[in-house]
Amino acid sequence: MNIFKSHFWYNKSQRNGIFLLLVSIIILQIIIFIDFSSEEKVDLTTPRTLAFHKKIDSLKLITLEKRKPKIYPFNPNYITDYKGAQLGMSLNEIDRLLAFRKTGKFVNSKKEFQKVTIISDSLLTIISPYFKFPEWVIKRKENTNYTSNSKSFYPKKVKIKISTTNINKATAEDLKTISGVGEKLSVRIIKYRSKLQGFSKENQLYEVWGLDREVASKVLKVFSVLELPNIQKTNVNTVSFKELLKNPYIDYELCKKIFEYRDEVAELQDISELKNIKGFPLNLYDRIVLYLVAK
Structure with missing residues:
Protein backbone atom coordinates (compact mmCIF):
# COMPACT_ATOMS: atom_id res chain seq x y z
CA MET A 1 0.00 0.00 0.00
CA ASN A 2 2.88 2.38 0.75
CA ILE A 3 4.01 1.93 -2.85
CA PHE A 4 0.64 3.16 -4.28
CA LYS A 5 0.22 5.78 -1.57
CA SER A 6 3.22 7.69 -2.86
CA HIS A 7 1.45 8.08 -6.23
CA PHE A 8 -1.82 9.47 -4.87
CA TRP A 9 -0.62 11.65 -2.05
CA TYR A 10 -0.90 15.39 -2.85
CA ASN A 11 -0.51 18.47 -0.70
CA LYS A 12 -3.14 21.20 -0.58
CA SER A 13 -1.70 23.38 -3.30
CA GLN A 14 -1.43 20.41 -5.69
CA ARG A 15 -5.06 19.40 -5.06
CA ASN A 16 -6.16 23.00 -5.82
CA GLY A 17 -4.25 22.96 -9.06
CA ILE A 18 -5.83 19.68 -10.17
CA PHE A 19 -9.27 21.01 -9.29
CA LEU A 20 -8.78 24.16 -11.41
CA LEU A 21 -7.57 22.04 -14.34
CA LEU A 22 -10.68 19.88 -14.19
CA VAL A 23 -12.94 22.93 -14.08
CA SER A 24 -11.18 24.46 -17.08
CA ILE A 25 -11.62 21.26 -19.13
CA ILE A 26 -15.34 21.08 -18.31
CA ILE A 27 -15.90 24.74 -19.28
CA LEU A 28 -14.04 24.27 -22.59
CA GLN A 29 -16.14 21.22 -23.46
CA ILE A 30 -19.36 23.15 -22.81
CA ILE A 31 -18.21 26.03 -25.07
CA ILE A 32 -17.34 23.65 -27.95
CA PHE A 33 -20.68 21.86 -27.63
CA ILE A 34 -22.65 25.11 -27.66
CA ASP A 35 -20.64 26.43 -30.66
CA PHE A 36 -21.29 23.35 -32.86
CA SER A 37 -24.91 22.96 -31.82
CA SER A 38 -25.66 26.57 -32.65
CA GLU A 39 -23.93 26.40 -36.09
CA GLU A 40 -26.06 28.02 -38.76
CA LYS A 41 -27.32 25.61 -41.46
CA VAL A 42 -26.57 26.57 -45.11
CA ASP A 43 -29.57 26.77 -47.41
CA LEU A 44 -28.71 24.93 -50.65
CA THR A 45 -31.82 26.15 -52.44
CA THR A 46 -30.95 29.85 -52.62
CA PRO A 47 -30.54 31.37 -56.15
CA ARG A 48 -26.89 32.13 -55.45
CA THR A 49 -26.12 28.54 -54.44
CA LEU A 50 -28.01 27.11 -57.39
CA ALA A 51 -26.15 29.42 -59.81
CA PHE A 52 -22.84 28.32 -58.30
CA HIS A 53 -23.67 24.62 -58.80
CA LYS A 54 -24.85 25.31 -62.36
CA LYS A 55 -21.50 26.94 -63.14
CA ILE A 56 -19.63 23.91 -61.77
CA ASP A 57 -21.77 21.55 -63.89
CA SER A 58 -21.07 23.57 -67.06
CA LEU A 59 -17.32 23.47 -66.38
CA LYS A 60 -17.54 19.69 -65.94
CA LEU A 61 -19.32 19.35 -69.30
CA ILE A 62 -16.66 21.47 -71.02
CA THR A 63 -13.91 19.30 -69.53
CA LEU A 64 -15.65 16.08 -70.62
CA GLU A 65 -16.16 17.48 -74.13
CA LYS A 66 -12.46 18.27 -74.42
CA ARG A 67 -11.58 14.73 -73.37
CA LYS A 68 -13.65 13.20 -76.17
CA PRO A 69 -11.53 12.05 -79.16
CA LYS A 70 -11.83 14.41 -82.14
CA ILE A 71 -13.45 12.82 -85.20
CA TYR A 72 -12.01 13.56 -88.63
CA PRO A 73 -13.65 12.74 -91.99
CA PHE A 74 -13.20 9.04 -92.86
CA ASN A 75 -14.34 6.39 -95.32
CA PRO A 76 -16.83 4.20 -93.40
CA ASN A 77 -15.81 1.17 -95.49
CA TYR A 78 -12.55 0.95 -93.55
CA ILE A 79 -13.83 1.18 -89.97
CA THR A 80 -11.83 -1.04 -87.60
CA ASP A 81 -12.92 -2.53 -84.29
CA TYR A 82 -11.17 0.29 -82.42
CA LYS A 83 -12.58 3.03 -84.65
CA GLY A 84 -16.09 1.58 -84.41
CA ALA A 85 -15.91 1.48 -80.61
CA GLN A 86 -14.81 5.14 -80.60
CA LEU A 87 -17.83 6.04 -82.70
CA GLY A 88 -20.17 4.26 -80.29
CA MET A 89 -20.94 1.24 -82.48
CA SER A 90 -21.63 -2.12 -80.87
CA LEU A 91 -19.55 -5.22 -81.62
CA ASN A 92 -22.40 -6.74 -83.63
CA GLU A 93 -22.72 -3.62 -85.77
CA ILE A 94 -18.98 -3.59 -86.45
CA ASP A 95 -18.95 -7.32 -87.26
CA ARG A 96 -21.77 -6.87 -89.79
CA LEU A 97 -19.76 -4.22 -91.62
CA LEU A 98 -16.56 -6.31 -91.59
CA ALA A 99 -18.44 -9.37 -92.88
CA PHE A 100 -19.96 -7.26 -95.67
CA ARG A 101 -16.52 -5.91 -96.67
CA LYS A 102 -15.04 -9.42 -96.82
CA THR A 103 -17.36 -10.13 -99.74
CA GLY A 104 -15.56 -7.43 -101.71
CA LYS A 105 -18.48 -5.00 -101.61
CA PHE A 106 -18.56 -1.37 -100.50
CA VAL A 107 -21.14 0.92 -98.92
CA ASN A 108 -21.49 4.14 -100.88
CA SER A 109 -24.01 6.12 -98.84
CA LYS A 110 -25.11 6.55 -95.26
CA LYS A 111 -28.34 4.67 -96.06
CA GLU A 112 -26.34 1.67 -97.30
CA PHE A 113 -24.16 1.91 -94.20
CA GLN A 114 -27.22 1.76 -91.92
CA LYS A 115 -28.72 -1.08 -93.95
CA VAL A 116 -25.55 -3.17 -93.54
CA THR A 117 -24.75 -2.35 -89.89
CA ILE A 118 -28.34 -1.82 -88.63
CA ILE A 119 -27.22 1.08 -86.42
CA SER A 120 -29.81 3.35 -84.83
CA ASP A 121 -31.02 6.55 -86.49
CA SER A 122 -29.66 8.63 -83.61
CA LEU A 123 -26.12 7.20 -83.96
CA LEU A 124 -26.25 7.55 -87.75
CA THR A 125 -27.17 11.21 -87.35
CA ILE A 126 -24.12 11.76 -85.13
CA ILE A 127 -21.46 9.99 -87.22
CA SER A 128 -22.71 10.30 -90.83
CA PRO A 129 -21.57 13.95 -91.21
CA TYR A 130 -17.99 12.60 -90.98
CA PHE A 131 -18.44 10.03 -93.78
CA LYS A 132 -16.11 10.67 -96.70
CA PHE A 133 -16.70 8.66 -99.86
CA PRO A 134 -14.50 8.71 -103.00
CA GLU A 135 -15.14 11.67 -105.28
CA TRP A 136 -16.48 9.53 -108.11
CA VAL A 137 -19.09 8.06 -105.76
CA ILE A 138 -20.34 11.55 -104.92
CA LYS A 139 -20.52 12.56 -108.57
CA ARG A 140 -21.95 9.33 -109.95
CA LYS A 141 -25.52 10.68 -109.94
CA GLU A 142 -24.45 13.81 -111.80
CA ASN A 143 -22.21 12.16 -114.37
CA THR A 144 -23.72 9.83 -116.98
CA ASN A 145 -20.33 8.18 -117.49
CA TYR A 146 -20.84 6.26 -114.22
CA THR A 147 -22.48 2.86 -113.99
CA SER A 148 -22.92 0.14 -111.39
CA ASN A 149 -22.46 -3.59 -110.95
CA SER A 150 -23.41 -6.09 -108.26
CA LYS A 151 -20.50 -5.16 -106.02
CA SER A 152 -20.35 -1.38 -106.17
CA PHE A 153 -20.37 1.61 -108.48
CA TYR A 154 -17.49 2.16 -110.87
CA PRO A 155 -16.92 4.85 -113.48
CA LYS A 156 -17.14 3.83 -117.10
CA LYS A 157 -13.75 3.83 -118.75
CA VAL A 158 -13.48 6.58 -121.29
CA LYS A 159 -11.48 5.39 -124.27
CA ILE A 160 -8.45 7.56 -124.89
CA LYS A 161 -6.82 7.56 -128.30
CA ILE A 162 -3.14 6.61 -128.34
CA SER A 163 -0.64 8.14 -130.73
CA THR A 164 0.97 4.82 -131.71
CA THR A 165 1.07 1.10 -130.96
CA ASN A 166 4.85 1.00 -131.46
CA ILE A 167 6.33 0.46 -128.01
CA ASN A 168 9.51 2.26 -129.07
CA LYS A 169 7.59 5.43 -129.95
CA ALA A 170 4.86 5.37 -127.29
CA THR A 171 4.70 8.41 -125.03
CA ALA A 172 4.11 8.43 -121.29
CA GLU A 173 0.51 9.48 -121.96
CA ASP A 174 0.07 6.51 -124.31
CA LEU A 175 1.39 4.09 -121.70
CA LYS A 176 -0.83 5.52 -118.96
CA THR A 177 -3.90 4.37 -120.88
CA ILE A 178 -3.06 0.85 -119.70
CA SER A 179 -4.67 -0.12 -116.39
CA GLY A 180 -1.97 -0.37 -113.74
CA VAL A 181 0.46 2.02 -115.43
CA GLY A 182 0.57 5.39 -113.71
CA GLU A 183 2.80 8.45 -113.89
CA LYS A 184 5.85 6.83 -112.29
CA LEU A 185 5.72 3.53 -114.18
CA SER A 186 5.21 5.21 -117.56
CA VAL A 187 8.28 7.39 -116.99
CA ARG A 188 10.27 4.38 -115.74
CA ILE A 189 9.40 2.38 -118.90
CA ILE A 190 10.58 5.22 -121.14
CA LYS A 191 13.82 5.65 -119.15
CA TYR A 192 14.59 1.93 -119.44
CA ARG A 193 13.77 2.06 -123.17
CA SER A 194 16.33 4.86 -123.53
CA LYS A 195 18.91 2.83 -121.61
CA LEU A 196 18.38 -0.08 -124.01
CA GLN A 197 18.43 2.30 -127.02
CA GLY A 198 15.00 0.90 -127.73
CA PHE A 199 13.23 -2.41 -127.17
CA SER A 200 14.58 -5.09 -129.52
CA LYS A 201 12.47 -7.83 -127.98
CA GLU A 202 9.03 -7.41 -126.43
CA ASN A 203 9.93 -9.51 -123.39
CA GLN A 204 12.51 -6.86 -122.42
CA LEU A 205 9.57 -4.96 -120.98
CA TYR A 206 9.44 -7.49 -118.13
CA GLU A 207 12.87 -6.23 -117.04
CA VAL A 208 11.53 -2.80 -116.02
CA TRP A 209 11.98 -2.48 -112.26
CA GLY A 210 8.72 -2.38 -110.29
CA LEU A 211 6.54 -3.27 -113.30
CA ASP A 212 4.25 -6.16 -112.39
CA ARG A 213 4.35 -9.03 -114.89
CA GLU A 214 0.58 -8.97 -115.29
CA VAL A 215 0.61 -5.24 -116.03
CA ALA A 216 3.49 -5.69 -118.49
CA SER A 217 1.42 -8.32 -120.32
CA LYS A 218 -1.44 -5.79 -120.58
CA VAL A 219 0.97 -3.27 -122.13
CA LEU A 220 2.17 -5.82 -124.70
CA LYS A 221 -1.42 -6.52 -125.75
CA VAL A 222 -1.60 -2.94 -127.03
CA PHE A 223 2.02 -2.05 -127.81
CA SER A 224 4.62 -4.13 -129.65
CA VAL A 225 8.02 -3.86 -131.37
CA LEU A 226 6.90 -2.84 -134.86
CA GLU A 227 10.45 -2.02 -135.99
CA LEU A 228 13.85 -2.76 -134.51
CA PRO A 229 15.73 0.14 -132.94
CA ASN A 230 18.96 1.45 -134.42
CA ILE A 231 21.45 0.33 -131.75
CA GLN A 232 25.03 1.61 -131.85
CA LYS A 233 27.17 -1.53 -131.53
Missing part, protein backbone atom coordinates in the same frame (compact mmCIF):
# COMPACT_ATOMS: atom_id res chain seq x y z
CA THR A 234 30.73 -1.50 -130.22
CA ASN A 235 33.65 -3.71 -131.14
CA VAL A 236 34.32 -6.16 -128.32
CA ASN A 237 38.02 -6.26 -129.29
CA THR A 238 38.61 -2.51 -129.01
CA VAL A 239 36.01 -1.31 -126.52
CA SER A 240 37.28 0.17 -123.24
CA PHE A 241 36.40 -1.30 -119.86
CA LYS A 242 34.29 1.75 -119.02
CA GLU A 243 32.41 1.67 -122.31
CA LEU A 244 31.70 -2.05 -122.01
CA LEU A 245 30.14 -1.46 -118.60
CA LYS A 246 27.52 0.71 -120.30
CA ASN A 247 26.03 -2.43 -121.79
CA PRO A 248 22.75 -2.80 -119.79
CA TYR A 249 23.33 -6.54 -119.36
CA ILE A 250 27.00 -6.53 -118.34
CA ASP A 251 28.08 -5.97 -114.73
CA TYR A 252 31.56 -5.40 -113.36
CA GLU A 253 32.38 -9.11 -112.85
CA LEU A 254 31.28 -10.13 -116.34
CA CYS A 255 33.13 -7.17 -117.86
CA LYS A 256 36.30 -8.32 -116.09
CA LYS A 257 35.90 -11.88 -117.42
CA ILE A 258 35.43 -10.64 -121.00
CA PHE A 259 38.64 -8.57 -120.79
CA GLU A 260 40.57 -11.48 -119.31
CA TYR A 261 39.36 -13.74 -122.15
CA ARG A 262 40.20 -11.09 -124.72
CA ASP A 263 43.76 -10.87 -123.35
CA GLU A 264 44.02 -14.64 -123.45
CA VAL A 265 42.93 -15.10 -127.09
CA ALA A 266 44.33 -11.78 -128.29
CA GLU A 267 41.25 -11.19 -130.43
CA LEU A 268 37.76 -12.63 -130.74
CA GLN A 269 37.12 -13.80 -134.28
CA ASP A 270 33.40 -14.18 -133.76
CA ILE A 271 31.08 -12.68 -131.17
CA SER A 272 29.79 -16.18 -130.36
CA GLU A 273 33.17 -16.86 -128.69
CA LEU A 274 31.74 -15.08 -125.65
CA LYS A 275 29.99 -18.34 -124.82
CA ASN A 276 33.44 -19.90 -124.21
CA ILE A 277 33.98 -17.65 -121.19
CA LYS A 278 33.65 -19.57 -117.93
CA GLY A 279 30.61 -18.37 -116.01
CA PHE A 280 29.16 -16.43 -118.96
CA PRO A 281 25.35 -16.00 -118.55
CA LEU A 282 24.10 -17.88 -121.60
CA ASN A 283 20.52 -16.79 -120.87
CA LEU A 284 21.57 -13.18 -121.56
CA TYR A 285 23.70 -13.90 -124.63
CA ASP A 286 21.06 -12.79 -127.17
CA ARG A 287 20.64 -9.50 -125.30
CA ILE A 288 24.35 -8.81 -124.73
CA VAL A 289 25.25 -9.27 -128.42
CA LEU A 290 22.68 -6.66 -129.39
CA TYR A 291 25.33 -4.13 -128.43
CA LEU A 292 28.57 -5.94 -129.46
CA VAL A 293 30.31 -7.07 -132.62
CA ALA A 294 33.64 -8.77 -133.27
CA LYS A 295 35.41 -7.26 -136.29
Whole structure:
Protein backbone atom coordinates (compact mmCIF):
# COMPACT_ATOMS: atom_id res chain seq x y z
CA MET A 1 0.00 0.00 0.00
CA ASN A 2 2.88 2.38 0.75
CA ILE A 3 4.01 1.93 -2.85
CA PHE A 4 0.64 3.16 -4.28
CA LYS A 5 0.22 5.78 -1.57
CA SER A 6 3.22 7.69 -2.86
CA HIS A 7 1.45 8.08 -6.23
CA PHE A 8 -1.82 9.47 -4.87
CA TRP A 9 -0.62 11.65 -2.05
CA TYR A 10 -0.90 15.39 -2.85
CA ASN A 11 -0.51 18.47 -0.70
CA LYS A 12 -3.14 21.20 -0.58
CA SER A 13 -1.70 23.38 -3.30
CA GLN A 14 -1.43 20.41 -5.69
CA ARG A 15 -5.06 19.40 -5.06
CA ASN A 16 -6.16 23.00 -5.82
CA GLY A 17 -4.25 22.96 -9.06
CA ILE A 18 -5.83 19.68 -10.17
CA PHE A 19 -9.27 21.01 -9.29
CA LEU A 20 -8.78 24.16 -11.41
CA LEU A 21 -7.57 22.04 -14.34
CA LEU A 22 -10.68 19.88 -14.19
CA VAL A 23 -12.94 22.93 -14.08
CA SER A 24 -11.18 24.46 -17.08
CA ILE A 25 -11.62 21.26 -19.13
CA ILE A 26 -15.34 21.08 -18.31
CA ILE A 27 -15.90 24.74 -19.28
CA LEU A 28 -14.04 24.27 -22.59
CA GLN A 29 -16.14 21.22 -23.46
CA ILE A 30 -19.36 23.15 -22.81
CA ILE A 31 -18.21 26.03 -25.07
CA ILE A 32 -17.34 23.65 -27.95
CA PHE A 33 -20.68 21.86 -27.63
CA ILE A 34 -22.65 25.11 -27.66
CA ASP A 35 -20.64 26.43 -30.66
CA PHE A 36 -21.29 23.35 -32.86
CA SER A 37 -24.91 22.96 -31.82
CA SER A 38 -25.66 26.57 -32.65
CA GLU A 39 -23.93 26.40 -36.09
CA GLU A 40 -26.06 28.02 -38.76
CA LYS A 41 -27.32 25.61 -41.46
CA VAL A 42 -26.57 26.57 -45.11
CA ASP A 43 -29.57 26.77 -47.41
CA LEU A 44 -28.71 24.93 -50.65
CA THR A 45 -31.82 26.15 -52.44
CA THR A 46 -30.95 29.85 -52.62
CA PRO A 47 -30.54 31.37 -56.15
CA ARG A 48 -26.89 32.13 -55.45
CA THR A 49 -26.12 28.54 -54.44
CA LEU A 50 -28.01 27.11 -57.39
CA ALA A 51 -26.15 29.42 -59.81
CA PHE A 52 -22.84 28.32 -58.30
CA HIS A 53 -23.67 24.62 -58.80
CA LYS A 54 -24.85 25.31 -62.36
CA LYS A 55 -21.50 26.94 -63.14
CA ILE A 56 -19.63 23.91 -61.77
CA ASP A 57 -21.77 21.55 -63.89
CA SER A 58 -21.07 23.57 -67.06
CA LEU A 59 -17.32 23.47 -66.38
CA LYS A 60 -17.54 19.69 -65.94
CA LEU A 61 -19.32 19.35 -69.30
CA ILE A 62 -16.66 21.47 -71.02
CA THR A 63 -13.91 19.30 -69.53
CA LEU A 64 -15.65 16.08 -70.62
CA GLU A 65 -16.16 17.48 -74.13
CA LYS A 66 -12.46 18.27 -74.42
CA ARG A 67 -11.58 14.73 -73.37
CA LYS A 68 -13.65 13.20 -76.17
CA PRO A 69 -11.53 12.05 -79.16
CA LYS A 70 -11.83 14.41 -82.14
CA ILE A 71 -13.45 12.82 -85.20
CA TYR A 72 -12.01 13.56 -88.63
CA PRO A 73 -13.65 12.74 -91.99
CA PHE A 74 -13.20 9.04 -92.86
CA ASN A 75 -14.34 6.39 -95.32
CA PRO A 76 -16.83 4.20 -93.40
CA ASN A 77 -15.81 1.17 -95.49
CA TYR A 78 -12.55 0.95 -93.55
CA ILE A 79 -13.83 1.18 -89.97
CA THR A 80 -11.83 -1.04 -87.60
CA ASP A 81 -12.92 -2.53 -84.29
CA TYR A 82 -11.17 0.29 -82.42
CA LYS A 83 -12.58 3.03 -84.65
CA GLY A 84 -16.09 1.58 -84.41
CA ALA A 85 -15.91 1.48 -80.61
CA GLN A 86 -14.81 5.14 -80.60
CA LEU A 87 -17.83 6.04 -82.70
CA GLY A 88 -20.17 4.26 -80.29
CA MET A 89 -20.94 1.24 -82.48
CA SER A 90 -21.63 -2.12 -80.87
CA LEU A 91 -19.55 -5.22 -81.62
CA ASN A 92 -22.40 -6.74 -83.63
CA GLU A 93 -22.72 -3.62 -85.77
CA ILE A 94 -18.98 -3.59 -86.45
CA ASP A 95 -18.95 -7.32 -87.26
CA ARG A 96 -21.77 -6.87 -89.79
CA LEU A 97 -19.76 -4.22 -91.62
CA LEU A 98 -16.56 -6.31 -91.59
CA ALA A 99 -18.44 -9.37 -92.88
CA PHE A 100 -19.96 -7.26 -95.67
CA ARG A 101 -16.52 -5.91 -96.67
CA LYS A 102 -15.04 -9.42 -96.82
CA THR A 103 -17.36 -10.13 -99.74
CA GLY A 104 -15.56 -7.43 -101.71
CA LYS A 105 -18.48 -5.00 -101.61
CA PHE A 106 -18.56 -1.37 -100.50
CA VAL A 107 -21.14 0.92 -98.92
CA ASN A 108 -21.49 4.14 -100.88
CA SER A 109 -24.01 6.12 -98.84
CA LYS A 110 -25.11 6.55 -95.26
CA LYS A 111 -28.34 4.67 -96.06
CA GLU A 112 -26.34 1.67 -97.30
CA PHE A 113 -24.16 1.91 -94.20
CA GLN A 114 -27.22 1.76 -91.92
CA LYS A 115 -28.72 -1.08 -93.95
CA VAL A 116 -25.55 -3.17 -93.54
CA THR A 117 -24.75 -2.35 -89.89
CA ILE A 118 -28.34 -1.82 -88.63
CA ILE A 119 -27.22 1.08 -86.42
CA SER A 120 -29.81 3.35 -84.83
CA ASP A 121 -31.02 6.55 -86.49
CA SER A 122 -29.66 8.63 -83.61
CA LEU A 123 -26.12 7.20 -83.96
CA LEU A 124 -26.25 7.55 -87.75
CA THR A 125 -27.17 11.21 -87.35
CA ILE A 126 -24.12 11.76 -85.13
CA ILE A 127 -21.46 9.99 -87.22
CA SER A 128 -22.71 10.30 -90.83
CA PRO A 129 -21.57 13.95 -91.21
CA TYR A 130 -17.99 12.60 -90.98
CA PHE A 131 -18.44 10.03 -93.78
CA LYS A 132 -16.11 10.67 -96.70
CA PHE A 133 -16.70 8.66 -99.86
CA PRO A 134 -14.50 8.71 -103.00
CA GLU A 135 -15.14 11.67 -105.28
CA TRP A 136 -16.48 9.53 -108.11
CA VAL A 137 -19.09 8.06 -105.76
CA ILE A 138 -20.34 11.55 -104.92
CA LYS A 139 -20.52 12.56 -108.57
CA ARG A 140 -21.95 9.33 -109.95
CA LYS A 141 -25.52 10.68 -109.94
CA GLU A 142 -24.45 13.81 -111.80
CA ASN A 143 -22.21 12.16 -114.37
CA THR A 144 -23.72 9.83 -116.98
CA ASN A 145 -20.33 8.18 -117.49
CA TYR A 146 -20.84 6.26 -114.22
CA THR A 147 -22.48 2.86 -113.99
CA SER A 148 -22.92 0.14 -111.39
CA ASN A 149 -22.46 -3.59 -110.95
CA SER A 150 -23.41 -6.09 -108.26
CA LYS A 151 -20.50 -5.16 -106.02
CA SER A 152 -20.35 -1.38 -106.17
CA PHE A 153 -20.37 1.61 -108.48
CA TYR A 154 -17.49 2.16 -110.87
CA PRO A 155 -16.92 4.85 -113.48
CA LYS A 156 -17.14 3.83 -117.10
CA LYS A 157 -13.75 3.83 -118.75
CA VAL A 158 -13.48 6.58 -121.29
CA LYS A 159 -11.48 5.39 -124.27
CA ILE A 160 -8.45 7.56 -124.89
CA LYS A 161 -6.82 7.56 -128.30
CA ILE A 162 -3.14 6.61 -128.34
CA SER A 163 -0.64 8.14 -130.73
CA THR A 164 0.97 4.82 -131.71
CA THR A 165 1.07 1.10 -130.96
CA ASN A 166 4.85 1.00 -131.46
CA ILE A 167 6.33 0.46 -128.01
CA ASN A 168 9.51 2.26 -129.07
CA LYS A 169 7.59 5.43 -129.95
CA ALA A 170 4.86 5.37 -127.29
CA THR A 171 4.70 8.41 -125.03
CA ALA A 172 4.11 8.43 -121.29
CA GLU A 173 0.51 9.48 -121.96
CA ASP A 174 0.07 6.51 -124.31
CA LEU A 175 1.39 4.09 -121.70
CA LYS A 176 -0.83 5.52 -118.96
CA THR A 177 -3.90 4.37 -120.88
CA ILE A 178 -3.06 0.85 -119.70
CA SER A 179 -4.67 -0.12 -116.39
CA GLY A 180 -1.97 -0.37 -113.74
CA VAL A 181 0.46 2.02 -115.43
CA GLY A 182 0.57 5.39 -113.71
CA GLU A 183 2.80 8.45 -113.89
CA LYS A 184 5.85 6.83 -112.29
CA LEU A 185 5.72 3.53 -114.18
CA SER A 186 5.21 5.21 -117.56
CA VAL A 187 8.28 7.39 -116.99
CA ARG A 188 10.27 4.38 -115.74
CA ILE A 189 9.40 2.38 -118.90
CA ILE A 190 10.58 5.22 -121.14
CA LYS A 191 13.82 5.65 -119.15
CA TYR A 192 14.59 1.93 -119.44
CA ARG A 193 13.77 2.06 -123.17
CA SER A 194 16.33 4.86 -123.53
CA LYS A 195 18.91 2.83 -121.61
CA LEU A 196 18.38 -0.08 -124.01
CA GLN A 197 18.43 2.30 -127.02
CA GLY A 198 15.00 0.90 -127.73
CA PHE A 199 13.23 -2.41 -127.17
CA SER A 200 14.58 -5.09 -129.52
CA LYS A 201 12.47 -7.83 -127.98
CA GLU A 202 9.03 -7.41 -126.43
CA ASN A 203 9.93 -9.51 -123.39
CA GLN A 204 12.51 -6.86 -122.42
CA LEU A 205 9.57 -4.96 -120.98
CA TYR A 206 9.44 -7.49 -118.13
CA GLU A 207 12.87 -6.23 -117.04
CA VAL A 208 11.53 -2.80 -116.02
CA TRP A 209 11.98 -2.48 -112.26
CA GLY A 210 8.72 -2.38 -110.29
CA LEU A 211 6.54 -3.27 -113.30
CA ASP A 212 4.25 -6.16 -112.39
CA ARG A 213 4.35 -9.03 -114.89
CA GLU A 214 0.58 -8.97 -115.29
CA VAL A 215 0.61 -5.24 -116.03
CA ALA A 216 3.49 -5.69 -118.49
CA SER A 217 1.42 -8.32 -120.32
CA LYS A 218 -1.44 -5.79 -120.58
CA VAL A 219 0.97 -3.27 -122.13
CA LEU A 220 2.17 -5.82 -124.70
CA LYS A 221 -1.42 -6.52 -125.75
CA VAL A 222 -1.60 -2.94 -127.03
CA PHE A 223 2.02 -2.05 -127.81
CA SER A 224 4.62 -4.13 -129.65
CA VAL A 225 8.02 -3.86 -131.37
CA LEU A 226 6.90 -2.84 -134.86
CA GLU A 227 10.45 -2.02 -135.99
CA LEU A 228 13.85 -2.76 -134.51
CA PRO A 229 15.73 0.14 -132.94
CA ASN A 230 18.96 1.45 -134.42
CA ILE A 231 21.45 0.33 -131.75
CA GLN A 232 25.03 1.61 -131.85
CA LYS A 233 27.17 -1.53 -131.53
CA THR A 234 30.73 -1.50 -130.22
CA ASN A 235 33.65 -3.71 -131.14
CA VAL A 236 34.32 -6.16 -128.32
CA ASN A 237 38.02 -6.26 -129.29
CA THR A 238 38.61 -2.51 -129.01
CA VAL A 239 36.01 -1.31 -126.52
CA SER A 240 37.28 0.17 -123.24
CA PHE A 241 36.40 -1.30 -119.86
CA LYS A 242 34.29 1.75 -119.02
CA GLU A 243 32.41 1.67 -122.31
CA LEU A 244 31.70 -2.05 -122.01
CA LEU A 245 30.14 -1.46 -118.60
CA LYS A 246 27.52 0.71 -120.30
CA ASN A 247 26.03 -2.43 -121.79
CA PRO A 248 22.75 -2.80 -119.79
CA TYR A 249 23.33 -6.54 -119.36
CA ILE A 250 27.00 -6.53 -118.34
CA ASP A 251 28.08 -5.97 -114.73
CA TYR A 252 31.56 -5.40 -113.36
CA GLU A 253 32.38 -9.11 -112.85
CA LEU A 254 31.28 -10.13 -116.34
CA CYS A 255 33.13 -7.17 -117.86
CA LYS A 256 36.30 -8.32 -116.09
CA LYS A 257 35.90 -11.88 -117.42
CA ILE A 258 35.43 -10.64 -121.00
CA PHE A 259 38.64 -8.57 -120.79
CA GLU A 260 40.57 -11.48 -119.31
CA TYR A 261 39.36 -13.74 -122.15
CA ARG A 262 40.20 -11.09 -124.72
CA ASP A 263 43.76 -10.87 -123.35
CA GLU A 264 44.02 -14.64 -123.45
CA VAL A 265 42.93 -15.10 -127.09
CA ALA A 266 44.33 -11.78 -128.29
CA GLU A 267 41.25 -11.19 -130.43
CA LEU A 268 37.76 -12.63 -130.74
CA GLN A 269 37.12 -13.80 -134.28
CA ASP A 270 33.40 -14.18 -133.76
CA ILE A 271 31.08 -12.68 -131.17
CA SER A 272 29.79 -16.18 -130.36
CA GLU A 273 33.17 -16.86 -128.69
CA LEU A 274 31.74 -15.08 -125.65
CA LYS A 275 29.99 -18.34 -124.82
CA ASN A 276 33.44 -19.90 -124.21
CA ILE A 277 33.98 -17.65 -121.19
CA LYS A 278 33.65 -19.57 -117.93
CA GLY A 279 30.61 -18.37 -116.01
CA PHE A 280 29.16 -16.43 -118.96
CA PRO A 281 25.35 -16.00 -118.55
CA LEU A 282 24.10 -17.88 -121.60
CA ASN A 283 20.52 -16.79 -120.87
CA LEU A 284 21.57 -13.18 -121.56
CA TYR A 285 23.70 -13.90 -124.63
CA ASP A 286 21.06 -12.79 -127.17
CA ARG A 287 20.64 -9.50 -125.30
CA ILE A 288 24.35 -8.81 -124.73
CA VAL A 289 25.25 -9.27 -128.42
CA LEU A 290 22.68 -6.66 -129.39
CA TYR A 291 25.33 -4.13 -128.43
CA LEU A 292 28.57 -5.94 -129.46
CA VAL A 293 30.31 -7.07 -132.62
CA ALA A 294 33.64 -8.77 -133.27
CA LYS A 295 35.41 -7.26 -136.29
